[in-house]
Amino acid sequence: MNEIIHSPTRLRVMATMAELGVGRRISFKRLVKLLGVTKGNLSVQLKKLDEAGYITIIKSFSATGIPATHVKLTREGKAAFDRYLADLQRILKPDFDLSEERSADD
Numbered sequence: 001m002n003e004i005i006h007s008p009t010r011l012r013v014m015a016t017m018a019e020l021g022v023g024r025r026i027s028f029k030r031l032v033k034l035l036g037v038t039k040g041n042l043s044v045q046l047k048k049l050d051e052a053g054y055i056t057i058i059k060s061f062s063a064t065g066i067p068a069t070h071v072k073l074t075r076e077g078k079a080a081f082d083r084y085l086a087d088l089q090r091i092l093k094p095d096f097d098l099s100e101e102r103s104a105d106d
Helices: 008-020 028-035 039-051 075-092 099-105
Strands: 025-027 055-061 067-073
Touching (some): 008 028, 008 075
């Protein structure tokens, strides 16, 4: 399992970003609201994802000078998330036939 993605908050961030799509931005404020986490916690988790190359954090200023932070998923991040989901599927779905065991218990 990918330990970077496996953390609950980072997993939720990655799932949200994957739904949004590679290269599409979402504001830090919107992520805080969607995920129901504190700004501090989200900031720490985003930094870890950014250091792994899974997301890009974009800091800018609005036309009125108000700072804004946006996040976007990288191609590497999407590929890592897809691998994580495939690993999870393999864990959750046995690689053997249980049909005989089911019928024996019925």
